Amino acid sequence: MARLPLILLAAIALTIGCSSTNTVTMSVQEPAVVTLPSSLKNVGVINRSLTTTESGILETVDQVFSLKSPEMDKLGAAAAVNGLTEELRKNDRFPSVTVVDVAQLGNPAFGVFPAPLPWDKIEQICREHDLDGLFSLEFYDTNSKIDYSTRRVTVQGPLGVEIPALEHQAEVRTTIKTGWRIYDSTGRNIVDEFVSGDNVVTAGRGINPAEAARAITGRTEAVQSISGNVGRYYGQSILPYWTRVRREYYVRGNNNFKMAKRRAQTGNWDGAAELWLMETDNRKGKIAGRAHYNMAIINEINGDLDAAIDWASVAYEDFGDKRALRYVRVLRDRKARAEHLRRQSQ
Numbered sequence: 001m002a003r004l005p006l007i008l009l010a011a012i013a014l015t016i017g018c019s020s021t022n023t024v025t026m027s028v029q030e031p032a033v034v035t036l037p038s039s040l041k042n043v044g045v046i047n048r049s050l051t052t053t054e055s056g057i058l059e060t061v062d063q064v065f066s067l068k069s070p071e072m073d074k075l076g077a078a079a080a081v082n083g084l085t086e087e088l089r090k091n092d093r094f095p096s097v098t099v100v101d102v103a104q105l106g107n108p109a110f111g112v113f114p115a116p117l118p119w120d121k122i123e124q125i126c127r128e129h130d131l132d133g134l135f136s137l138e139f140y141d142t143n144s145k146i147d148y149s150t151r152r153v154t155v156q157g158p159l160g161v162e163i164p165a166l167e168h169q170a171e172v173r174t175t176i177k178t179g180w181r182i183y184d185s186t187g188r189n190i191v192d193e194f195v196s197g198d199n200v201v202t203a204g205r206g207i208n209p210a211e212a213a214r215a216i217t218g219r220t221e222a223v224q225s226i227s228g229n230v231g232r233y234y235g236q237s238i239l240p241y242w243t244r245v246r247r248e249y250y251v252r253g254n255n256n257f258k259m260a261k262r263r264a265q266t267g268n269w270d271g272a273a274e275l276w277l278m279e280t281d282n283r284k285g286k287i288a289g290r291a292h293y294n295m296a297i298i299n300e301i302n303g304d305l306d307a308a309i310d311w312a313s314v315a316y317e318d319f320g321d322k323r324a325l326r327y328v329r330v331l332r333d334r335k336a337r338a339e340h341l342r343r344q345s346q
Contacts, residue, residue: 020251021248021249021251021252022265023246023247023248024247024248024264025245025246026245026247026300026301027244028244028334029240029338030240030243030341031240032344033237034191034192034237034238035191036093036182036184036191036238037187037191039132040132040133040184040191041093042094042095042098042131043088043097043133043134044097044098044099044100044125044126044129044133044135045088045098045099045100045134045136046099046125046137047077047078047101047136048114048138049077049137049140050074050077071220072220072223075220075223076140076220076224077137077140079223079224079225079227079228080137080178080227080231081231082231083230083232084135084180084232085235086235087235090235098129098131100125100131100134102125112139113139113179113193113195114138116181116190117136119185122183122185123185126185131185132184133182133183133185133186133191134182134185135180135182136181136182138179138180139178139179140178140179142174142177143175143177144173145172146170147170147171147172148168148170149168149169150166150168151166151169167205169203169204170204171201172201172203173199173200174219175198175199176197176198176199176200176226176227177195177196177197178230178234179194180193180194180195180234181193192237194234194237196233196234200222202218202219240344240345249264249293250290250293250294251264253290253291254287256275256279257275257276257279257287260272260276269298270298273298276294277295279291290315290321292311292315292319292321292324293311293312293315295311296308296311296324296327300334305331305334306335308331309328309332309335312324312327312328312331
């Protein structure tokens, strides 16, 4: 085995052993991707993706060239609507979620995002079903591509002897495209428009093309399963979500920083903060700046973003800690998102 030069080994050891910072992770709640108006309480779910008579010929052609059965898009769209409905009904902000079956509401533009529904039609549906707005599956389409290949293999012959054979392989990749809108009837406003694309891959192999073609078997069920998840994911887009963020804090400077590091490692963050606070008055500017920076970290951990911004600002303005300047920007961005989250919850 090759040996690294001693000087390189020393440099690696110095880099690993002498880092001035450690990393802490924390959970942060982020605002929902889609902000709903407070007036949107009782909502309906409609499926507008079914094609109208005018686009029937195009649909037939699409079924031939997309390797799909006549029922695949219909079943997949229904699964997407069901997934969305299930997710919305879990949300406490909606007193009621109604699936509305509206006749003659098809998509005249086959396979693409249609023009929005007229507001008089939206208001009519909402008035008849006592709704404030509608979640609409505007279009749904699947397209498939099959890749076919062969390879040499050996198989067991009738007498138990291995013989050469040709194995046929087929892989079908199906792309699911969906388009969604949220209509706010009260404000006559389209709250959101969203298009998604997801893939389903099925594969099969056999000693003849017929067996390999079984890759298509079960594809409709797989498309339904993924489509249900697509609807659920869209329903989750109106909910705040939690994510993990990473922050660096100083662990080197003097003995108090070393002791604070050990306290932080055991989860005693308040104990670590006591030591950092003592060092904010250190006569050495570098140590005082690091202490101010760490005080910003503990205040963010405790949820006080204003205090965190103040501590980090002083760390940069008075002591020139460049890491603190980057941190101030991160904190201000997080504070803006927290304010957005507060408005969403009103």
